[in-house]
Amino acid sequence: MAKRRNFAAILVKCGLISQEQLEEAQNVASVQKIKLADALVQMEYVSANNVMRAMAEEYGTKFVKLEKLNFPADLVALVPEHVAREFNIVPVAAEDNELTIATSEPDDFITIDKLNFMLNRTISINLAPKEAIRKTINKIYGQDGLAAAVSLVAPAEDGAVDMTTEIDFSETDIYAANDDDGSLDESSAPIVRLAQLIITEAVQLKASDIHIEPFEDRIRIRYRIDGVLVERDSPPRRLLGALLSRFKILSKLDIAERRRTQDGRIKVTVGTKELDLRVSIIPTNHGQSVVMRILDKDNIKIGLRQLGFAEDDFTTFNTLIRRPNGIILVTGPTGSGKTTSLYAALNALNTPDRKIITAEDPVEYYLAGINQVEIKHQIGLDFASVIRSMLRQAPNIILVGEMRDLETAQMGIQASLTGHLVFSTLHTNDAPSAVTRLADMGVPSYLIASSVIAIMAQRLVRTICKKCREPFQPPQSVLESAGFPEGVLEKAHFMHGRGCSACNMKGYKGRLGIYELMKMSSKIRELTFAEAPTTQIRQAAITEGMKTLYVDGLLKVAKGITTLEEVLRVAKMSEEDG
DSSP, rough: OOOOOOOOHHHHTTSSOOOHHHHHHHHHHHHHOOHHHHHHHHTTOOHHHHHHHHHHHHTTBBBOOOGOOOOOOOTTHHHHHHHHHHHTTTTEEETTTTTEEEEEEOOOOOHHHHHHHHHHHHEEEEEHHHHHHHHHHHHOOOSTTHHHEEESSSSOOOOOOTTTOOOOOTTTTTSOOOOGGOOOOOTTHHHHHHHHHHHHHHHHHTTEEEEEOOOBEEEEEHHHHHHHEEEOOOOGGGGGGHHHHHHHHHOOOOTTOSSEEEEEEEEEEEEEEEEEEEEEEEEEETEEEEEEEEGGGGGOOOOGGGGGHHHHHHHHHHHTTTTTSEEEEOOOOTTSSSHHHHHHHHHHHOTTTTOEEEEEESSSOOOOOOOOEEGGGGBOOHHHHHHHHGGOOOOOOOESSSSHHHHHHHHHHHHTTTTEEEEEEEOOOHHHHHHHHHHHHHHHHHHHHHEEEEEEEEEEEEEEOTTTTEEOOOHHHHHHHTOOOOOTTGGOOOOOEEOGGGGGGSSSEEEEEEEEEEEEOOHHHHHHHTTOHHHHHHHHHHHHTTTOHHHHHHHHTTTTTHHHHHHHOOOOOOOTTO
């Protein structure tokens, strides 16, 4: 039999990816220790369907679109649910003693042998994307096993849930227990299942936060999806006490404490993913409010290319982070992606010949090969004392979670002046304002001018759903008032999302950064040293080629990546932009 080309070569030949994209994906796969196919899909260079089509050609089998197939009960009965979930397979056809299954792992011959033995049939394979198989499993086997989909203590078999169904709070079996006689508590099966359902749904909807808020007559549950809060459910008020206690037990918090704020963590395993939930509880006038931040390690495994930099900003930033010393500041409000950008930079620099130490409050994600220190104010372990001790560890690169006060800023500057590359964050609205903010803290202007090498402001905008995006022409009056840079409108390709099941009819799916990268040139250093106002520094930076947040957003609108409404939601046009 003639040797078949591998799927990557097929994708290149068909023009679905370039050779450069293939090489970049191979590097990412090697660094993250994932399969090349997963890296290509993760980097959005090619769809999962096209990867499976190319694999089917490589292995001489068929690609199947599971959503178009019928699954009669007698066919489904041939593969028990626990087997389907464990091996992520679904039966697609049966004839005599042969069973055809859909899988996403055509080279997993050990699994095929196991299935031959377990199902007592000759197994042949078709190929389908991993996520499509998971959704089909939930569809054809029903949702009875939902409570087992997320394990809050031990690893679960699979976490995929068909999110087309919301939690039904009217189900009598979930709330059969009656709290009048005290039978509804944090250990009741209905409450345990409800807590699991809330977390499962949020994870599957790719939410970043879960908000559980008490009101006079109800509990409001909201998820923050792509930076926007979406209300999902309103359980009866009577469930509040038991639900709060359940989450407190999982977070190892004191269930009797109701007057003070509390912070904890929950470890969650969904399929093969391990997630952390950072829990914050505060007392409100109607009871305690809970916010759970979902920390997914996959979010920080992206490379610098996937952050959304324009080509010139990417080249500049990539050069800056390889400088031997100096301070690089990333600014923006909470939830603007600062941590993701810094971790992407650290991932790019994380090689055996460099020692990297971080000081974070708290450590949100654990990175292999990097020494991470968690700040603990209650025992005097603050940023300044950690940085002081860090320098005795002879690091090459230091990350300071946030420059909150003068002492921390001064220690970071001293570290940069003694030959270390320092990354940190500040809460300012734009890049030039960071200079003024450091001066307000009390840092001498000559130290700012001599130590800071670049300041980057950023925001996150929702990207148009790739499944339902279509050409769109904004009104001429809107385009004129938007202030697009000269020459951009002539080449613009405006798009919008009409809404589909993939994006929950929102028209948006996923987020990307818009950036304002200010390199400290000799002119800007002079203005900093002279304590010039922010407007002067901004004007000088723009003259030297800095794109503001708003302009970077407009360029992404013109490329059909996002919409003008989305850019206006997170950035505004300044006088300098006009």
